[in-house]
Amino acid sequence: xPKLKAKEDETPKSFYITTLGCPKNTVDSxxxxxxxxxxxxxxxxxxxxxxxxLINTCTFIQDATKETIQTILDSIDIKKNNNQxxxxxxxxxxxxxxxxxxxxxxxxxxxxxxxxxxxxxxLRKSFPLDFKDVSEFNEDLLERLSISQGIENYSKPYSYVxxxxxxxxxxxxxxxxxxxxxxxxxxxxDVLTQVSSAVKAGAKEICxxxxxxxxxxxxxxxxxxxxxxxxxxxxxxxxxxxYLYPDKKTEKLLDLYKEIPIIAPYLESPLQHVSKTVLxxxxxxxxxxxxxxxxxxxRSLRPDIEIRTSFILGxxxxxxxxxxxxxxxxxxxxxxxxxxxxxxPQEGTKGFGMEGKLKDKEIAKxxxxxxxxxxxxxxxxxxxxxxxxxxxxxxxxxxxxxxxxRFQDAPEIDEVVFVNDKNLKLGEFGRVRVDSFFELDMSGTxxx
Numbered sequence: 001x002p003k004l005k006a007k008e009d010e011t012p013k014s015f016y017i018t019t020l021g022c023p024k025n026t027v028d029s030x031x032x033x034x035x036x037x038x039x040x041x042x043x044x045x046x047x048x049x050x051x052x053x054l055i056n057t058c059t060f061i062q063d064a065t066k067e068t069i070q071t072i073l074d075s076i077d078i079k080k081n082n083n084q085x086x087x088x089x090x091x092x093x094x095x096x097x098x099x100x101x102x103x104x105x106x107x108x109x110x111x112x113x114x115x116x117x118x119x120x121x122x123l124r125k126s127f128p129l130d131f132k133d134v135s136e137f138n139e140d141l142l143e144r145l146s147i148s149q150g151i152e153n154y155s156k157p158y159s160y161v162x163x164x165x166x167x168x169x170x171x172x173x174x175x176x177x178x179x180x181x182x183x184x185x186x187x188x189x190d191v192l193t194q195v196s197s198a199v200k201a202g203a204k205e206i207c208x209x210x211x212x213x214x215x216x217x218x219x220x221x222x223x224x225x226x227x228x229x230x231x232x233x234x235x236x237x238x239x240x241x242x243y244l245y246p247d248k249k250t251e252k253l254l255d256l257y258k259e260i261p262i263i264a265p266y267l268e269s270p271l272q273h274v275s276k277t278v279l280x281x282x283x284x285x286x287x288x289x290x291x292x293x294x295x296x297x298x299r300s301l302r303p304d305i306e307i308r309t310s311f312i313l314g315x316x317x318x319x320x321x322x323x324x325x326x327x328x329x330x331x332x333x334x335x336x337x338x339x340x341x342x343x344x345p346q347e348g349t350k351g352f353g354m355e356g357k358l359k360d361k362e363i364a365k366x367x368x369x370x371x372x373x374x375x376x377x378x379x380x381x382x383x384x385x386x387x388x389x390x391x392x393x394x395x396x397x398x399x400x401x402x403x404x405x406r407f408q409d410a411p412e413i414d415e416v417v418f419v420n421d422k423n424l425k426l427g428e429f430g431r432v433r434v435d436s437f438f439e440l441d442m443s444g445t446x447x448x
Contacts, residue, residue: 016050021058032119039120057092062344157427158205159198172350205238214249275322306408308337314363317356
């Protein structure tokens with residue numbers, strides 16, 4: 001007897017995407033979101049309300065892997081109380097697909113990187129019950145998707161646009177090339193189309209993201225041409241460049257910060273260390289004096305610029321002298337934003353088999369030493385901000401007023417300013433005066 005096709009469910013199916021990790025994952029989730037809408041699924045307001053709960057995972061470091069696993073376990077509990085399918089996607093699925101199949105039978109489907117844009121098709125083919133195609137009702141959602149930071153939330157005034165995927169650097173601590181593959185550019189025309197669509201849909205700020213932004217086009221002139229073209233898109237108010245590797249390409253790119261006024265006064269350049277010895281072990285270039293030169297140049301070109309960087313503490317072979325070098329750098333150069341990571345060995349990386357591994361307790365001690373030094377520097381930075389007025393954008397409306405972000409701060413990852421003003425509108429550009437600060441965030445007054 002021939003197999004009968006399951007009856008089509010007249011009730012539209014819904015989905016919810018939980019996104020872990022960095023803004024690059026947010027862009028991938030947006031791609032999945034669009035694919036799911038195109039296939040006729042409707043977005044749910046929360047995981048519990050969805051027929052399909054997709055988790056876009058991260059496994060960059062050990063803490064990210066732990067968060068991913070815990071999120072999956074929590075979602076299994078949600079699934080138990082709801083008639084839904086649980087789908088695990090992205091880097092963790094790419095890396096641990098067999099383990100998911102063997103140890104997490106509650107996960108109904110998993111697929112790795114590179115398939116985000118086919119998510120809707122994959123779901124329709126993977127589950128025997130057909131669901132009604134209601135894609136015609138999603139046209140407005142599809143048009144507005146470009147400005148969705150939170151995937152289900154269409155009210156953010158900024159949009160991420162990914163200009164490439166993968167990485168060729170081969171840093172000894174990094175698993176990303178194993179999961180994402182070799183570096184691959186997004187065509188300039190496609191980038192400009194995405195930017196134009198996002199701006200047309202209402203985004204006022206565009207954040208260009210990738211694993212290695214300055215590698216675009218294999219030469220700096222190609223990247224500078226792309227940035228100039230994006231900066232010329234009609235009605236774009238603010239352009240933010242993220243993930244700039246600290247080398248000569250970034251140094252050359254800095255000239256555009258003076259040339260193009262809408263580039264945000266913000267330099268994100270992850271150093272990971274300043275000790276030449278440790279950097280060599282990490283298979284990275286640069287050292288203390290060059291990094292200082294790079295940041296000094298940025299500040300000379302844009303005196304209002306703020307710098308974000310990151311350091312990995314406890315890499316195999318690191319000495320206390322190396323840690324003291326980071327502390328001296330933080331105290332001398334005073335980067336406004338510092339992110340600290342304890343080194344976690346990742347199987348499949350060059351660093352995994354290196355000698356000189358440190359105990360977790362010792363690594364945590366080193367992280368805390370650098371953090372204590374940075375927080376002292378940050379307190380002085382905050383003190384100098386009090387009374388100053390900054391260009392800003394309204395990111396969120398709250399019951400008490402609004403969450404405002406200075407141009408010097410990137411969405412999601414940096415400080416915000418809480419303003420007690422109920423007359424502000426989402427996406428409004430203006431100026432904010434900093435009145436006081438907490439450890440990281442600030443409070444202030446909208447200046448009219």
